Amino acid sequence: xxxxxxxxxxxxxxxxxxxPETRFGENxxxxxxxxxxxxxxxALDAVFAGARAGGPVxxxxxxxxxxxxxxxxxxxxxRLPAGQDAEAMAAAQ
Numbered sequence: 001x002x003x004x005x006x007x008x009x010x011x012x013x014x015x016x017x018x019x020p021e022t023r024f025g026e027n028x029x030x031x032x033x034x035x036x037x038x039x040x041x042x043a044l045d046a047v048f049a050g051a052r053a054g055g056p057v058x059x060x061x062x063x064x065x066x067x068x069x070x071x072x073x074x075x076x077x078x079r080l081p082a083g084q085d086a087e088a089m090a091a092a093q
Contacts, residue, residue: 018051018085019058058083 036044066082081090 018055019060019063019083021057022060056084056088058086062086 062083066080070076070080079090081087
C-alpha cells in the first residue's frame with residue numbers, strides 16, 4: 001500500500017502594531033540595547049514616545065484571526081493588518 005502526504009505552505013504576512021499583552025515588546029527590547037548613533041537618537045525617541053502614548057493596540061487574538069483568514073479565505077490579500085493600530089497604519093498608506 002502506498003501512501004502520500006500533501007504539505008501546503010502558506011505565505012502569510014501579518015502586520016501588527018503595539019501589543020502590550022504579549023511578550024513581543026519585551027523580546028524586542030533585548031535587541032535594542034546597543035548604542036544608537038547621535039544622529040538617529042531623536043528619531044528613535046519619537047518612535048518610542050509614540051509607542052508609549054497609548055491608543056489602539058494589537059491583541060494576540062487579532063494576529064490569530066488575521067492568520068486564520070489568510071489560510072481559509074481565498075480572497076484574502078497577501079498582507080493582512082492585525083489589530084486596530086495596524087489597520088489604521090495600513091489605511092494611512
